[in-house]
Amino acid sequence: MRMFGGARGLRMQRTCFSTTSAVRTTSVTLKALGLDSYNLGVYNGVWGGNGDVVESVNPATGEVIGAVQQSNGSDLDQTLQQATKAAKVWREVPAPKRGEIVRQMRNALFEKIEPLGKLVALEMGKILPEGIGEVQEYIDIADYAVGLSRMLNGKVIPSERSGHMMMEVWNPLGVVGVISAFNFPVAVYGWNSAVSMVCGNAVVWKGAPSTSLTSVAITKILAEVLERNSLPGAICSLATGGADIGEGIAKDKRVNLVSFTGSTNVGRKVALTVQERFGKCLLELGGNNAIIVHNDADIDLAVRSILFAAVGTAGQRCTTTRRLFLHEEIHDTFIERLQKAYGQIKIGNPLESGILCGPLHTKSAVDAFEQGIADVKKQGGKILYGGNALRNLPGNFVQPTITSISHDAPVVHREIFAPILHTIKYANIEEAIEWNNEVGQGLSSSLFTTSPEKMFNWIGPSGSDCGIVNVNIPTNGAEIGGAFGGEKETGGGRESGSTSWQQYMRRQTCTINYSGMLPLAQGIKFE
Structure with a gap:
């Protein structure tokens, strides 16, 4: 045990650890998650990647954990093509059955909670209980989403016209792009993907480049569930990469909603880019x-x-x-x-x-x-x-x-x-x-x-x-169960519970005339 002095004579402790032990832990953890020292970082039904190779570094030791071949612009285009096709298949699956797929994903994540938690600790740097707790957050939101899949309710609205019925209907958006930050390399994607999936959307994920191993590990688990159920793997697509890939997602009209978690400065640019094409944006930005x-x-x-x-x-x-x-x-x-x-x-x-x-x-x-x-x-x-x-x-x-x-x-x-x-x-x-x-x-x-x-x-x-x-x-x-998010420069977005699911769907107000007559609203007569 080595001691380090703080101000006014107070002291903090740091535990020394063996480099050999750290290397062994890394090797065992990667193997348990189907990872290697080199990994492909693009998934759209098949694995690939033609971008730069980025090394993940353990912030506690400075040692390289592994490497991921990131996506380039061509990879992203192909991934969005496949995700768009997959969304058309996924939206036709009844919502409770979509919930069943998310339930299977939840169970698959739970089986790997220990190695996933260790990978978060190794790659991001948070202590092991927090790493495991972060994976548990994904598991918990998946539980929530399974129940939600039977409660995506609209409402019946009284019509002022005889023989008419009004109601509110919620339908999938299509493709949701999730750009997550390094500090929660599992949970933020989980909040978005689990709820978005039961809403009927395909998801394209770009995590932080410095935590790409975690992104690959999670996607492998989800892909296995989709393949086992004969569903398109591109429902849960992955395009690792840097700012160019994030910008590509923000600009692309095929992405119906961009969920961005990160700094206020970058979030402001993302919002302007998405708004320019009249897309939808969910922002989780800075906190003070x-x-x-x-x-x-x-x-x-x-x-x-x-x-x-x-x-x-x-x-x-x-x-x-x-x-x-x-x-x-x-x-x-x-x-x-x-x-x-x-x-x-x-x-x-x-x-x-x-x-x-x-x-x-x-x-x-x-x-x-x-x-x-x-x-x-x-x-x-x-x-x-x-x-x-x-x-x-x-x-x-x-x-x-x-x-x-x-x-x-x-x-x-x-x-x-x-x-x-x-x-x-x-x-x-x-x-x-x-x-x-x-x-x-x-x-x-x-x-x-x-x-x-x-x-x-x-x-x-x-x-x-x-x-x-x-x-x-x-x-x-x-x-x-509550909506997570903030106001002002935090972006105004909401994730997780309450009515946050509505951001991942399009609201339609429907009027059905079964009267055989054609009365106009507000008593207007046009004869």
Whole structure:
């Protein structure tokens, strides 16, 4: 065990691990998922790929895990051709039977949950329990989608004309393009694909190039289910690649809906490109999430919640807590307890038991972390804990960091995808809510209080302006039954539960005249 010093004498631990053991784990994991050191990254009923070969690197060690032959423009065109054909077959399968196929996919994923979770840890860098938990998210949303396949209900609408019936009907869109990010290389695709499939759509997936092995592994599992049921494999197509492939999906009229998860800057470009051709777009973009801890809060509960919300996935969740507003009466005591909690965090090999914080995904993320720390100091802030990149270690490790800074400092309004938590003192709840809402992003937010009055004000029209508004739980995540997404620069999209399924279908208002007469609406006579 090696120890690394933090600010004010606090210490964090990092567990050393054997390179030989890591190589062995990688080999066993790839073999269990039907992967090799070299893999094809295009699937549209057959496997192929003519683009660049991209290596996946373990962010904890810097070692190459494997390589994937990405798609090029020709591969994408062929994949969209096959997906369009497959969609015409899939849409004619009754929705409950589509649900049965998704149920089989769910079971196939469950059988591989351990190696899939390990692959996520190896390739993305999140700790193993989170990697397995991410695969479980896909399994859970598949369960949800199976039930949904029998509840894709329209509605009957009263007609003002005698002998007429009005109703609302939902039909498949056709092809859904899913562009997912590195930080959730399984779950985001699962949210989209499981629901989209029971709605009757074919799906074309482009994951992050740096997590292409995970994309290939998931697609292999789904393809086997489709082939076993004599269905076109292109229902679940894969086109790995970089920005050019994402741009191709956004521009192509054959893609009826583009679901994009990523940064606000890129999401803005995707939205404009899709809108230019009058396509549909579902955006899950940046988050700059805040927790407010009032003076009547359960402090033990709040400290535990904030620790995971700010440090989990090494701060690389869109729902990571990045701002912490503390009432002035509890501020000093709370900071002291939070620093002690941070001192117990083990950082290191995400596959090791007891590790709570793995590496950042890339070297550039470490650079962004260091730039964020420098900006805090330039803008009048202080580092209360951490603040260092651990560049003497293999991999992309940094210290989870606590700052003290003004609520309106520019660095506080910028999402830095790293474990930096900005703490701010406030005097009254109205002030804290105003500061919560002043940033451009609007994904997730939480208030810790025991006051029913403050709880209901928080979730009301004068409260948080975020898409996810919590009380006495952290900002991270949401149960699959609720819609996930946010407002403002977060993009306005919704995934997972509630009525999110409606985004993957086209709504039709139908009027049937069975009267033999031709009365016009609004009493208009035309004779």
